[in-house]
Structure formats: C-alpha cells, structure tokens
Amino acid sequence: MNHAAIELENVSRKFxxxxxxxxxxxxxxxxxxxEGEFCAIVGPTGCGKSTTLGMITGxxxxxxGTVRVFGKPVEGIDPNIGFVFQADAVFPWRNxxxxxxxxxxxxxxxxSAARDKATEWVRRVGLAGFERHYPHQLSGGMRKRVALAQTFINEPRILLMDEPFSALDVQTRALMQDELLGLWSERKASVVFVTHDIDEAIALADRVVVLSKGPGSVKSIYDIPLARPRDVSAARYSKDFIDLSRQIWSDLKSEVQI
Structure with a gap:
C-alpha cells in the first residue's frame, strides 16, 4: 500500500x-x-480549491489544522513540489x-548541463525545432507544453496543477491531457489537479474529490475505475465514464445553484 504523500487534517483557512x-x-x-496517486478536485467557484494548493506549497x-508532506509538517516552500498554473508561467524574454x-x-x-537537459525535455514534449522560439511565437498549446517541460525537468515528487488547460480549445486540451498522462506515467508523481471540468477530472484522475460551496469541505470522493494507461478521448465514451459524470454532476448541482 502506498504511503501518504500529502495529508491535510481538519484544516480551515481564513482570509x-x-x-x-x-x-x-x-x-x-x-x-x-x-504516493503516485493522481487526485482531481472539483467544486464551485469560491470553494477553496486553489487555497488547498496554496496550503500544500506552504x-x-x-x-x-495540519498540513503534512511526506509525513513532515509544511514549513516553507518544498523543492519536491512542482506547480503548473492556469496562466503561462514563462519568461517572455527567454526562448x-x-x-x-x-x-x-x-x-x-x-x-551548459541544464541547457542540454532542457533540450531533451523540449523534445519529449513535442517541441523539437522550436528551441529558439520565444513565447509570443508559440500557440497556447505549445506554451503549455513549455510549462510541462519546465515542471517535469525538476523531477517533482508532488505536482500541483491549478486549471492548467482551461484556456485551451477543446482539441488542444484533449491532446495536452494525454501528454500530461504520458509524462506522469513515467515517474508517477503525486498529483493534485484542480479543475471546474468534471469530465477532465474523470479522464485524468485515480480519485475525484468533490468540494461543497464555500467555505469548502469534502462533499464526496469517487474512485475512478478506468484502466491505465488511459486514452483520454476514448475513455469519455465508456459507460463507466458517463455514469460517473452524471453522479458527480448530481453532487455538484445543489452546490452551484443559487
């Protein structure tokens, strides 16, 4: 049985x-x-999804309450943690x-060694030939590939993702979801993936955690029975996927209604 990578115990957060x-x-x-689990968090706006990621990072x-990472209380920024944001966290003046x-x-x-390693990661995320391009010369999906390479090159044991694909079109989003699962399957970092998209959560995760409206708390947790390795596009048409999507939406419906 895998040990706990992240533990949040009876936490509350006031601003x-x-x-x-x-x-x-x-x-x-x-x-x-x-450890090695892919956990997605869904919930209505303002329920504390991004706040949860902020507590894990310190x-x-x-x-x-208490937050622990690999059994130790969080007391600052942990170099074992990687973070992929909704906005592109790239330096516009760097290629x-x-x-x-x-x-x-x-x-x-x-x-020199870092650039050699970076060149290999650029190739792994499908951007060979674009090494000298600048962010403004890339599409949204290509910039997101840069963001994944920026994160995975540091070999994080924990990966936190805050709606990283929400700004992408449907086709590019599906490609990036498959890209993420491919990279994750190589090293199996522990992932906490925040999204508003129920289908995205089911397609990617081992478990989906549904939060109540703010102040957020856990409303329900679903184990995802879809086999791995997982083809995101194909998985969406399975009966298990459709049934889970309906169940999770039923949980969320009362939380998002005014």
Missing part, C-alpha cells in the same frame, strides 16, 4: 478582505493523497530552451 472582513475559504477540510498556511533550463540553473546545475 481578511481589503475591507477588513474575515472570510472563511475552507472549513474542517481533510484529504490524503497517496504559501498559504492553514488557520487551523523555449532557456525557459525550460531556468529551474535547474536556479537549483544550482551548471548552465
């Missing part, structure tokens, strides 16, 4: 608004993510290979 009002984003929230410590090499160089790798 203070610009007007000085205390806002409770999460309440009595508990979740365990096992950027937003909980107001109450593709230099963007991908930035992380290893920052961590102390020799610049």
């Amino acid at each position: 203070v608004s610009p007007q000085g009002k205390s806002i409770l984003a999460l309440r009595d929230f508990s979740l365990t993510v096992r 950027l937003n410590p909980p107001s109450t 593709v290979v230099d963007n991908v090499a930035a992380g290893p160089i920052f961590r102390g790798m020799d610049a």
Whole structure:
C-alpha cells in the first residue's frame, strides 16, 4: 500500500478582505493523497480549491489544522513540489530552451548541463525545432507544453496543477491531457489537479474529490475505475465514464445553484 504523500487534517483557512472582513475559504477540510496517486478536485467557484494548493506549497498556511508532506509538517516552500498554473508561467524574454533550463540553473546545475537537459525535455514534449522560439511565437498549446517541460525537468515528487488547460480549445486540451498522462506515467508523481471540468477530472484522475460551496469541505470522493494507461478521448465514451459524470454532476448541482 502506498504511503501518504500529502495529508491535510481538519484544516480551515481564513482570509481578511481589503475591507477588513474575515472570510472563511475552507472549513474542517481533510484529504490524503497517496504516493503516485493522481487526485482531481472539483467544486464551485469560491470553494477553496486553489487555497488547498496554496496550503500544500506552504504559501498559504492553514488557520487551523495540519498540513503534512511526506509525513513532515509544511514549513516553507518544498523543492519536491512542482506547480503548473492556469496562466503561462514563462519568461517572455527567454526562448523555449532557456525557459525550460531556468529551474535547474536556479537549483544550482551548471548552465551548459541544464541547457542540454532542457533540450531533451523540449523534445519529449513535442517541441523539437522550436528551441529558439520565444513565447509570443508559440500557440497556447505549445506554451503549455513549455510549462510541462519546465515542471517535469525538476523531477517533482508532488505536482500541483491549478486549471492548467482551461484556456485551451477543446482539441488542444484533449491532446495536452494525454501528454500530461504520458509524462506522469513515467515517474508517477503525486498529483493534485484542480479543475471546474468534471469530465477532465474523470479522464485524468485515480480519485475525484468533490468540494461543497464555500467555505469548502469534502462533499464526496469517487474512485475512478478506468484502466491505465488511459486514452483520454476514448475513455469519455465508456459507460463507466458517463455514469460517473452524471453522479458527480448530481453532487455538484445543489452546490452551484443559487
């Protein structure tokens, strides 16, 4: 049985608004993510999905409760954690290979060795031939491939993803989902993937966690029985997939209705 990579135990998180009002984003929230598990979180806007990722990174410590990573309390930024954002986190003044090499160089790798490693990762994400292109010369899907290479080159043991594909068109999004699963299957980092898209969550994850409306707490958890390796496009037409999509939407419906 896999050990726990991430443990959030009875955590709550309060923010203070610009007007000085205390806002409770999460309440009595508990979740365990096992080593090598792909866990997706879905829920209505404002339920605390992104706040959960912030607590795991150490950027937003909980107001109450405990967050542990590999059994140790989170007390700062952990180099074992990689983060892929909704917005492109690329340096516009750097070309593709230099963007991908930035992380290893920052961590102390020799610049020449980092660029060699980055060139290999650029090839692995399907961007061979674009090494010297700049972000403004790339499509949205290509920039997202750069972001995946930037993250995976650092070999994270935990991968946090905050709606990384939401701005992409349907076809590119499906391609990027398959790309992500292919990269993840090689090293099996523990993934927490935040999305509003129920079908995306089912297509990618081992488990889907449904949060209630804010202040968020766990409403339900679904184990995903779809076999791996998983073809995202083909999986969407299976009976198990369709049944799960209906069940999860039924859970969410009452949370999103006004």
